[in-house]
Amino acid sequence: MKAILDVILLALNLYVWILIVSAILSWLIAFNVVNTRNQVVATIWDFLYRITEPVLRPIRNVLPNMGGIDLSPIVVLLLIFLIQRVIVLYLYPNVF
Template sequence: MRAILDIILIALNLYTWVVILGAILSWLIAFGVVNMRNDFVRSAWNVFLALTEPFLRPIRNMLPNTGGIDLSPIVLLLAVMLVERIIVYYIYPYVF
C-alpha cells in the first residue's frame, strides 16, 4: 500500500510542476515572448492544455470574474497541496 501512496504522491508532485509550467507558458504566449506559430511551442501548449484544462475549467466556472487575472491555477495548486497533505498526514502513517 505504501508503494501505491508513494506513486500517487509523485504523480501529484509532477502535476504541480505541470500546472506551474503551463501558467508560465501562458504568460510567455500572452506577452509575446514565444510565438505560437512555432511547432514546438504549439505542441507544448497543446500538451499543457490537455493536462490542465479538465481541472482548470470547472474552477474557472466557479470563481468570480477578476478581469485579466486567472486565479484558477492557484486554486488548483492549493487543492493538489491539500490532497498531498491529507495523504501524508492522515492516510500514510496508518499504512502498515
C-alpha cells in the first residue's frame, strides 16, 4: 500500500511541475518571448494545454473574473499541496 501512495505522491509532484511549466510558457507566449509558429513550441504548448486544461477549466468557471489574471493554477497547486500533506501526515503513517 505504501508503494501506491508513493506513486500517487510522485504523480502529484509531476503534475505540480507541469502546471509551473505551463504557466511560465503561457507568460513567455503572452510577452512574445517565444513564438507559437515554431513547431517545437507549438507541440509543447499543445501538450501542456491538453494536460492542464481539464483540471483548470472547472476552477476557472467557479472563480470570479479577475480581468487578465488567472488564479486557477494557484488554486490547483494549493489543492495538490493539501492532498500531499494529507497523504504524508495521515495516510502514510497508518499503512502497514
